[in-house]
Amino acid sequence: MASAETPSSPIVEGRLAQEFAAPSHVETVKGLMTEFAERHGSAGRRVVLVTSGGTKVPLESRTVRFLDNFSSGRRGATSAEYFLELGYAVVFLHRHRSLYPYTRRYAGVNLLDSLRLEDGTGTSCQVVADEQVLPNIGPVLKRYQEVKKGGLLLPVEFSTLSEYLHLLKAAAQALSTIGSKAMFYLAAAVSDFYIPPSEMPEHKIQSSNGPLQISMKMVPKMLRPLVKDWAPKAFVISFKLETNPSILLERARQALATYRHHAVIANVLDTRRGYVVVVTQDDQVELALTEEEMRQEVEIEERIVQNLFAAHTHFMTQQD
Numbered sequence: 001m002a003s004a005e006t007p008s009s010p011i012v013e014g015r016l017a018q019e020f021a022a023p024s025h026v027e028t029v030k031g032l033m034t035e036f037a038e039r040h041g042s043a044g045r046r047v048v049l050v051t052s053g054g055t056k057v058p059l060e061s062r063t064v065r066f067l068d069n070f071s072s073g074r075r076g077a078t079s080a081e082y083f084l085e086l087g088y089a090v091v092f093l094h095r096h097r098s099l100y101p102y103t104r105r106y107a108g109v110n111l112l113d114s115l116r117l118e119d120g121t122g123t124s125c126q127v128v129a130d131e132q133v134l135p136n137i138g139p140v141l142k143r144y145q146e147v148k149k150g151g152l153l154l155p156v157e158f159s160t161l162s163e164y165l166h167l168l169k170a171a172a173q174a175l176s177t178i179g180s181k182a183m184f185y186l187a188a189a190v191s192d193f194y195i196p197p198s199e200m201p202e203h204k205i206q207s208s209n210g211p212l213q214i215s216m217k218m219v220p221k222m223l224r225p226l227v228k229d230w231a232p233k234a235f236v237i238s239f240k241l242e243t244n245p246s247i248l249l250e251r252a253r254q255a256l257a258t259y260r261h262h263a264v265i266a267n268v269l270d271t272r273r274g275y276v277v278v279v280t281q282d283d284q285v286e287l288a289l290t291e292e293e294m295r296q297e298v299e300i301e302e303r304i305v306q307n308l309f310a311a312h313t314h315f316m317t318q319q320d
Contacts, residue, residue, distance in 0.1 A: 009225035016169065016220060019196050020162035026170050029156055033091055033174035036154045040089040041178030046312065048088045049171050051188035052076020053095025055161040059195060059214070061202045071189035072107075073098030075239075075272075075301060079185060080153070082305035089152045091175070093167055093188070096159040102144040106134055161191050161219065168222055172230035180319035182234035183312055184226065187265075189241070194219050223259040235315045236261035237308060243269045252279040263311065265304060274300055278307050 037047045054071035077099040080090045084101070092101065099107055106114070114133040117125045129137050147153050156171070158164040175182040193216035205212060227236055240255060242248045245268050252266040256279065267276040274289040287303040 009229050012220045012222065012225050016165055016222075020165050021197070022166045023158075023163045026166050029167060030170035030174055033154065033156070033171050034177060036089065036091060036151075037175045037178050037182065039151075041181050046088045046181045046183065046316075047091065047175055047178060048083050048183040048185055049091045049093060049175055050076050050080045050083065050185045051093045051164075051168065051190075052080070053098030054189040055095070055164050055191045056159055057161050057191045057194050059200070060204055061197065061200050062204070064204045067191065067193075069189050069191070071095075071098070073100075074104065076185075076187040077101050077104040078299055078301040079187060079305055082299075082302050083185070084147055084152055086305065086309050088183070089154075091154045091156060091171060093156045093158065093164070093171060095164075095188070096157050100155070101147075101153065102140055105136075105140060109133055161194055164188065164190065165220075165222060168226070169230060172226045172234075175234060176231040179233040180235065180316045182231060183308070184231065184234055184236045185308070186223070186236070186238045190219065192219055193217065221259070223255075223261060227259055227261045233319065235312045237263045237265060240264050240266045241269060241272065242266075249277065249279065249284065252277070256281055262315065263308065272300075276300060276304060278304070278311075280311070 040047050053073035053076065054069040057067040059065045059067065073094055076092070076094060078101075080092050080101040083090050090101075094100065114130050115127050116130055118128050119126045131137055156167060158167050172184070175184070195214070195216055199215070223236070223238060238255060238259070238261060240248065240252045242251060248266050248268060252264040255261075255264050262280065264279045265276050266279050274294055276287050278285045278287060285307060287300060287307060289298055289300055289303075
């Protein structure tokens with residue numbers, strides 16, 4: 001019997017249908033993802049779903065206020081690039097306005113400050129990128145255009161928590177058609193808490209009513225039905241972020257025992273850009289950057305993706 005902490009898949013699916021409004025375009029997007037996965041899978045290419053960015057949890061039906069988290073989508077966008085370099089096709093399920101593959105390198109740049117006019121005046125002049133402001137823009141743009149021309153990147157956008165949950169289910173069912181060639185790299189920072197629509201005020205909460213007290217429910221855990229029902233032959237990776245290093249590995253192993261997926265990328269908030277631990281059922285591997293590597297702007301996501309590429313290869317061999 002499933003415990004209260006780990007509800008069974010039918011219960012999760014029932015709550016998803018009843019308590020979270022499905023976006024109107026979910027079936028259309030599911031069709032696009034299915035076609036994308038089958039086209040690349042039939043060509044022998046692996047396909048990875050990368051989830052990226054945080055989720056927005058509204059506090060009112062006509063939303064003025066909402067709860068959010070710190071995630072910018074940096075890890076997901078960066079990892080997507082490295083998966084593409086290793087030959088994967090990528091479904092990029094990302095938060096609206098979060099960082100995006102390739103353009104994430106220039107996230108802090110003012111667009112107009114990065115361009116200059118040459119050869120002419122008015123509408124006939126040429127617009128040229130300033131490589132002082134956009135370093136390496138030539139190679140980055142060339143690679144992005146290659147990816148786009150090859151149809152290797154399928155972006156899917158979400159904004160709210162409910163959109164994310166429904167699109168994740170749709171993506172899992174779409175990628176299940178290619179079996180062990182599918183990987184799920186669940187890097188999005190998904191809220192653990194939400195307010196059900198039936199308990200949410202319709203209009204803006206008034207400060208004149210005094211201090212705000214909020215009671216929130218636990219978000220249903222999607223990992224169990226994803227692993228067990230929606231994409232049972234896929235290779236699945238989740239992330240565990242903590243602020244307390246002393247509980248990190250214990251929590252990662254608890255997640256593996258609960259959901260029976262394949263790996264957890266465990267990281268601590270303060271050191272997440274230079275140190276992670278890849279935890280599996282049988283092992284744990286530390287991935288760390290030296291101070292010199294960090295000065296040279298080596299990215300820990302490259303090491304993570306290389307490690308998972310090897311693990312996915314081994315997994316596919318076992319499945320076959």
